[in-house]
Amino acid sequence: MVGETGVESELPRVLLVDDDPDVLIELSEGLAMLGLPSLTANTPVEAIDLVQRHEQLQVVVTDLQMPRIDGIELLQKLALMGRKRPLATIIITGHASLDRAVGALRLNAVDFLQKPLLPEEVAQAVRRAFSLVEDSTRPANGPVAAPGAEKPVARPNYLKTLVAARADRDAIFQSDLFSDPAWDMLLDLAVAEASGRPISVTSLCIASGAPTTTALRRIDELREAGLIERRPDPADRRRIIVELTESGRQRMETFVKRQAERLGLPLD
DSSP, X not given: OEEEOXXXXXXXXXXXXXXXXXXXXXXXXXXXXXXXXXXXESSHHHHHHHHHHOTTOOEEEEESOOSSSOHHHHHHHHHHHTTTSOOEXXXXXXXXXXXXXXXXXXXXXXXXXXXXXXXXXXXXHHHHHHXXXXXXXXXXXXXXOOTTOOOOOOHHXXXXXXXXXXXXHHXXXXXXXXXXXXXXXXXXXXXXXXXXXXXXXHHHHHHHTSOHHHHHHHHHHHHHXXXXXXXXXXXXXXXXXXXXXXXXXXXXXXXXXXXHHHHTOOOO
């Protein structure tokens, strides 16, 4: 099934992909009522064709569990297409495929939504994704370098920086709690904050790649260390948002700046 909803005066910038036609109808009609017209596809093959034919598409919301080409393979193909044009992907999944969301997040998916979900929840994630796409296409201050003019970082220097990063981390945070996945969680939170994308407890656990019980324990340890805090999402009180505390934010900033100085890279 391929369809288009919404007012004709606005070209849809959202593509919904799911093999369940009822889900597609409910979400597309719900998004249209919220001012977000969409195209729909019930197979990844149709989705790829639509993305190729509709240049205005910016956000793809896709299920993970689908026949033939599944959601992970679709994300891989979209990641390649995203090198030529700005594309953001949002994944939706049920309990059965929760563990596979880790791979999706590592393929640059910008958000993770768990079924059952409401159109309002999807609309909120889509609007955040629009902001990320707009940020990625906004020209930076100063002259634009010609394509291919970037000076590559020498591999030996880069490897030395990675080695030095561990010493910097221990010196700045002065803590022995950083066994995986705690450090990965802090990095995820820093990236989310820089991107203006709130991250939930569920998403943080999945992105860590650790078992849920281990990830939740690390979240508690980071909170007790005063580096992160949790708060209810004002848009959905069932969802708990995790953020860096001011102390955690300052320490991450110190760490990032120190690594940038080692590489000789300016930070905005």
